[in-house]
Amino acid sequence: MSTELPEPASKIELKPGVGGGGEIPSFDITLRVRRFLPEATADAYWEDFKLTMYGTDRVLDALHKVKWEHDGSLSFRRSCAHGVCGSDAMRINGRNRLACKTLLKDLDTSKPITVEAIKGLPLEKDLIVDMEPFFQSYREIMPFLISKGHEPTKERYQSAEDHAKFDDTTKCILCAACTSSCPVFWTDGQYFGPAAIVNAHRFIFDSRDDAGDMRLEILNDKEGVWRCRTTFNCSEACPRGIQVTKAIAEVKQAILARTV
Amino acid sequence: MSVSIPAPRSQRIDPKYKRGPKSHGSFEKLAWLFMRLSGVVLIVLIFGHLFTNLMVGEGISGISFGFVAGKWAALVWRVWDLVLLWLAMLHGANGVRTIINDYAEKHATRAWLKGILYVATIFIIVLGSLVIFTFDPCVTGSELAQCL
Ligand code: HEM
Ligand code: SF4
Numbered sequence: 535m536s537t538e539l540p541e542p543a544s545k546i547e548l549k550p551g552v553g554g555g556g557e558i559p560s561f562d563i564t565l566r567v568r569r570f571l572p573e574a575t576a577d578a579y580w581e582d583f584k585l586t587m588y589g590t591d592r593v594l595d596a597l598h599k600v601k602w603e604h605d606g607s608l609s610f611r612r613s614c615a616h617g618v619c620g621s622d623a624m625r626i627n628g629r630n631r632l633a634c635k636t637l638l639k640d641l642d643t644s645k646p647i648t649v650e651a652i653k654g655l656p657l658e659k660d661l662i663v664d665m666e667p668f669f670q671s672y673r674e675i676m677p678f679l680i681s682k683g684h685e686p687t688k689e690r691y692q693s694a695e696d697h698a699k700f701d702d703t704t705k706c707i708l709c710a711a712c713t714s715s716c717p718v719f720w721t722d723g724q725y726f727g728p729a730a731i732v733n734a735h736r737f738i739f740d741s742r743d744d745a746g747d748m749r750l751e752i753l754n755d756k757e758g759v760w761r762c763r764t765t766f767n768c769s770e771a772c773p774r775g776i777q778v779t780k781a782i783a784e785v786k787q788a789i790l791a792r793t794v
Numbered sequence: 795m796s797v798s799i800p801a802p803r804s805q806r807i808d809p810k811y812k813r814g815p816k817s818h819g820s821f822e823k824l825a826w827l828f829m830r831l832s833g834v835v836l837i838v839l840i841f842g843h844l845f846t847n848l849m850v851g852e853g854i855s856g857i858s859f860g861f862v863a864g865k866w867a868a869l870v871w872r873v874w875d876l877v878l879l880w881l882a883m884l885h886g887a888n889g890v891r892t893i894i895n896d897y898a899e900k901h902a903t904r905a906w907l908k909g910i911l912y913v914a915t916i917f918i919i920v921l922g923s924l925v926i927f928t929f930d931p932c933v934t935g936s937e938l939a940q941c942l
């Protein structure tokens with residue numbers, strides 16, 4: 535009684551054994567996590583977890599495995615798990631990375647993989663830091679469009695060339711990987727930091743914005759752009775590939791060009 | 795045993811991170827510019843200095859009291875060395891000032907280190923300038939030709 539269904543046009547014949555989950559290589563890793571449980575101990579300490587992971591897994595998957603299957607007290611932030619929200623910046627093998635964008639297979643799995651909270655911000659628990667000082671600097675540079683004159687009836691027109699001037703800095707997801715990789719920020723947390731400058735750059739060089747001078751004045755502070763020592767840690771850390779040090783240099787030049 | 799931990803953001807922002815009032819003027823900007831401009835001039839001054847002292851004529855073995863006296867008989871070398879002294883000292887001192895700002899964590903440490911730095915810098919600039927301006931080749935016992 536069954537009616538013969540026509541074969542789908544896209545059907546591909548697979549050899550037996552191909553197409554299952556089996557061929558994803560698995561390997562054993564040691565995840566060395568910097569734990570800090572303020573209710574239990576005064577000091578932070580390292581804890582090792584031995585895990586079997588797969589070639590498609592990221593550091594975030596390893597953290598999930600620990601939290602869901604080994605130790606539910608492990609605390610870390612994550613939301614999107616796909617490099618969009620900026621919640622899970624951490625120090626992985628000594629470099630600031632997003633846990634959700636770092637594949638385990640790209641790291642040296644023969645040695646323990648170290649995972650720590652980002653540096654320079656107050657540690658609250660395990661991999662969670664207080665981001666408030668970071669966002670305070672972000673707020674201070676006024677990260678919103680300020681435009682004088684009449685509001686246009688349609689869109690605010692901008693040429694492709696004008697947009698290209700700040701396209702790079704629009705990509706920021708406020709993960710704090712840059713600011714917390716900066717040795718000048720580590721010392722006393724007074725420096726505005728790369729992320730605030732990147733987001734100021736995004737409006738300073740926007741032809742539709744009229745408050746560039748105000749932002750330049752804010753960053754002309756003794757804790758502003760002049761504290762940058764061009765160590766390039768920020769550019770190296772940025773998960774969005776933003777040329778952070780270049781953006782800072784452009785802001786320095788804009789301050790010089792307007793007010794020498 | 796229960797430990798009470800303050801609510802994480804009860805004080806909103808850790809006081810350590812509160813920035814002081816906005817700085818007035820553009821001292822840091824001028825200092826930044828000065829480092830680059832003096833650096834460019836220093837390349838010429840330093841390598842000119844090294845070349846004339848170490849390469850020309852008898853080279854390094856020719857350096858003596860008489861060599862310096864001979865050089866400073868010409869006004870151009872006095873001016874050269876004076877500018878070199880001032881630029882290198884101010885450039886170096888400002889560089890060390892930046893390093894202190896970058897590495898000292900406590901306000902008091904920072905103030906002390908910078909105080910010592912400024913005193914040392916002024917001392918060396920004044921002493922060096924004094925030598926260049928008041929240099930007399932004919933000190934007692936000098937065997938230079940023009941002093942005999
Ligand atoms: C050859 C000529 C020189 C050039 C082109 C040069 C250039 C520079 C520049 C551009 C900076 C700023 C770096 C920054 O802001 O990150 C700097 C810093 C510095 N310079 Fe020079 N300089 C020269 C000679 C000297 C001399 C003779 C001294 C010592 C008296 C000196 C001591 C310093 C120090 C201590 C710093 C701070 C280092 C730092 O900020 O990391 N420099 N130099
Ligand atoms: S500039 Fe890059 S590293 Fe810095 S906060 Fe933005 S996305 Fe993160």
Ligand code: FES
Nearest residue numbers: 615617619620634
């Ligand atoms: S969890 Fe959203 S960026 Fe990694």
